[in-house]
Each structure stands twice: as structure tokens, then as C-alpha cells.
Amino acid sequence: MTWHTFFDFSTMASRHLVFVYTGVWLLQGGYLAWIAWNWRKAKSLSPRD
Amino acid sequence: MSRSSTVRNAAWLWFIATIAVLVVGFRQAIFLVPTEETMGNLQRIFYYHLPHAILGLIFPYVNVVASLAFLYWRRRDPLKALTADALAVASAEVTVLYVGICLASGMLWGKPAWGIWWAWDARLTTELLLWLLYVSYLLLRRFSPTGQTGTLAAVLSVFAAIDVPIVYMSIQWWRTQHPAPVFGPNGGGVDPRFYPAIFWNIAGWLMWGTFVMLFRFALERRRQLAEQDAALLAIEASLETPQ
Numbered sequence: 117m118t119w120h121t122f123f124d125f126s127t128m129a130s131r132h133l134v135f136v137y138t139g140v141w142l143l144q145g146g147y148l149a150w151i152a153w154n155w156r157k158a159k160s161l162s163p164r165d
Numbered sequence: 166m167s168r169s170s171t172v173r174n175a176a177w178l179w180f181i182a183t184i185a186v187l188v189v190g191f192r193q194a195i196f197l198v199p200t201e202e203t204m205g206n207l208q209r210i211f212y213y214h215l216p217h218a219i220l221g222l223i224f225p226y227v228n229v230v231a232s233l234a235f236l237y238w239r240r241r242d243p244l245k246a247l248t249a250d251a252l253a254v255a256s257a258e259v260t261v262l263y264v265g266i267c268l269a270s271g272m273l274w275g276k277p278a279w280g281i282w283w284a285w286d287a288r289l290t291t292e293l294l295l296w297l298l299y300v301s302y303l304l305l306r307r308f309s310p311t312g313q314t315g316t317l318a319a320v321l322s323v324f325a326a327i328d329v330p331i332v333y334m335s336i337q338w339w340r341t342q343h344p345a346p347v348f349g350p351n352g353g354g355v356d357p358r359f360y361p362a363i364f365w366n367i368a369g370w371l372m373w374g375t376f377v378m379l380f381r382f383a384l385e386r387r388r389q390l391a392e393q394d395a396a397l398l399a400i401e402a403s404l405e406t407p408q
Contacts, residue, residue, distance in 0.1 A: 117195055117206055129207040129277040136210045136270045137191070140217070144373060147262055151380050158387045 176376070183372040190365035198362040207277055212362045214270040216370035221263035221292075222329050224374065225299070227256035229326035232319035239316065250315045251385035253322060257302050259378045263370075264296040271343075279342065287335040288343035295332055298325035 124130045194212035201208035231253035238246035271289070272282045283289065302325060306318050336343055347355050355363065 117200065117209070121206070122195055127277075129205065132273040132277055133206060133209055136213055136273050137195070139269065139273075140213050140266055143262065143266060144377070147258075148377055148380070151377065151384055155380070155384050155387065158384060158391060 176380070179372070179376055183369060183376055186365060186372055187369035190362065190369040193362040193365050198359050199356075201359075204278060207274065209362075210270055210274040212366045213370075214267060214274060215363065216367045217263045217267040217270065218292075219367060220370055220374050221260060221267045221295070222333055224256050224260040224263060224378065225295070225326050225329050227378070228253050228260060228299075228302075228322050231256060232322035235315060235319045246315070247389050248386065250319075251389060252382050253319065254303075254306060254385055255378045255381035257299050257306075257322070258381055259374055261296065261299045261303060262377075263374060264292065264299065268292060268296060284342035286341035286343060287339040288332070288341045291328060291332045291335050295325070295328045298328060 121130075123134060125134070190212070194209055198209075198212075200206055231249045234249035235246050235253060238249060268289075271292075275284075276282050298321075302318055302321050305321060306314055309317060311317070335341065336345055
């Protein structure tokens with residue numbers, strides 16, 4: 117398989133393959149970004165900082 | 166070097182190593198392993214579906230161990246109980262994420278492969294139940310108005326964990342739309358040429374899940390310590406108020 121055939125949207129099977137791989141990275145990356153954002157926010161809320 | 170900077174450096178190293186392993190796993194899964202004969206390229210969904218399915222049955226055990234530790238320590242040592250509670254909430258969120266991805270990727274695979282998005286068979290139904298149990302666990306923690314939220318959540322966690330072995334055994338106990346196991350003593354086996362994609366992705370998503378869970382744990386500890394600081398400052402301020 118190549119990048120070209122990976123991003124082939126002509127059939128449902130190839131579309132769903134791209135949806136799974138991009139969706140997993142988006143969900144996992146989004147959750148990590150949410151934690152990182154809250155990490156910074158929690159630090160700025162600390163009363164002793 | 167202080168302890169916090171050592172931990173930060175170790176976390177960055179772990180994160181970089183995780184990304185490297187995931188990149189290798191992606192390359193193996195998409196470009197290097199041969200195309201499966203029956204399903205063609207659609208079968209490559211397996212290399213992301215399987216790690217999330219396996220790990221979605223492991224993180225609940227972290228949750229139940231942390232919840233049992235919370236129940237044990239809540240009267241004996243409340244500070245240790247808070248630490249266990251932080252680990253419980255972190256592992257529950259990661260469980261919801263991994264089981265949710267397992268369900269979604271399974272549906273995206275099922276539609277082109279079986280012609281249906283969903284079947285109410287034992288594996289899919291018990292997996293959905295597992296996801297709903299951990300979503301309800303998080304909702305309980307978020308919206309419970311009582312002071313016993315941690316205890317209630319810990320008890321719910323113990324009940325939720327009972328579903329994990331049922332999910333695992335479902336494809337052996339009942340005939341299901343979901344395929345039979347490929348690994349283990351009763352497994353149907355996998356062509357060894359697919360092993361690199363399978364094992365690199367299991368390793369990568371295990372490393373990622375561990376990193377995310379510990380980061381979330383650290384965030385919860387930071388919140389708990391900030392709340393304790395705020396409470397202490399409020400007590401100090403009330404003591405300093407002139408009569």
C-alpha cells in the first residue's frame with residue numbers, strides 16, 4: 117500500500133480505513149491536548165503559585 | 166537536578182519513544198505488511214482495532230485496583246486514598262477512550278465487511294455495556310452532589326470490572342457475529358507475516374495509554390493539591406481575622 121492508495125476514497129472500505137486511522141489519532145491527540153490544557157490551567161489556579 | 170525536573174525529562178523521553186514506536190507501527194500496518202487475501206486493505210483496521218480492544222480490557226483493572234486501594238485507605242490514611250482516587254479517575258477516562266475507539270473502529274470495519282454497522286451479539290453488547298459502565302462512573306463522579314462520591318464511584322468500579330472477563334470470554338462462551346479469538350490457547354492464529362504490525366502497534370498504544378493515564382493522574386493530583394492549598398489558606402485566613 118502507498119500514501120496514494122491509502123487516501124483513495126473511491127470505495128467505502130478505503131474510506132473507512134482512513135476514518136479509523138485519522139479518527140484514532142484525532143481522539144487520542146485531542147484527549148492529550150485536553151489534559152495538557154488543564155495542566156496549565158490547574159497550575160495557574162494554585163493559590164500558592 | 167530536582168525530582169520534578171527528572172520526572173519531566175523522563176516523561177518527555179517516554180513520550181518521544183512512544184511516538185517513535187507508533188510511527189513504526191503505522192508504517193508496518195499501512196505500508197509493509199502484506200495485504201490480507203479475503204478483506205484486502207480493509208483488514209488493516211485490525212492493527213488499530215486490536216490494541217485498543219486489548220488495552221480497553223486492561224485499564225479497567227488499574228481502575229479497580231486503585232478503587233479497592235481507595236476503599237481500604239479512605240479511613241486509615243485519607244492522603245493515600247486521595248492518591249488512589251486520582252489513579253482511579255485517570256484509568257477510568259483512559260478506559261472510556263480505548264473502549265470507545267474499539268467500538269467505533271469495529272463499527273467502521275463491520276459496515277464494509279459484514280454489511281451492517283452493529284449486531285447485538287454477546288461480544289459487541291458486553292463491550293458496549295463496559296463502555297456505558299465507565300461513562301456512568303465518570304458521570305457519577307462529575308455530578309454526584311454527596312460527599313461520598315469517591316466511595317460510590319469505587320463501589321461502581323468494582324461492579325464494572327466484573328464485565329471485563331465476560332467481554333473477554335464472550336466469543337468463546339457464545340456464537341457471535343464477531344470473529345473467534347486469534348490469539349491464546351483456542352485462537353485461530355495469524356499469519357506470522359502480520360506479527361510486526363500487530364506487536365509494534367500493541368506496544369505503541371500501550372506506551373501511549375500509560376503516558377496519558379499517568380499525565381491525567383498527575384493533573385488530578387495537581388488539582389487535589391490546589392484544593393488542599395486553597396482550603397488551608399482559607400483556614401489560615403479565618404484564624405487571622407481580628408475579633
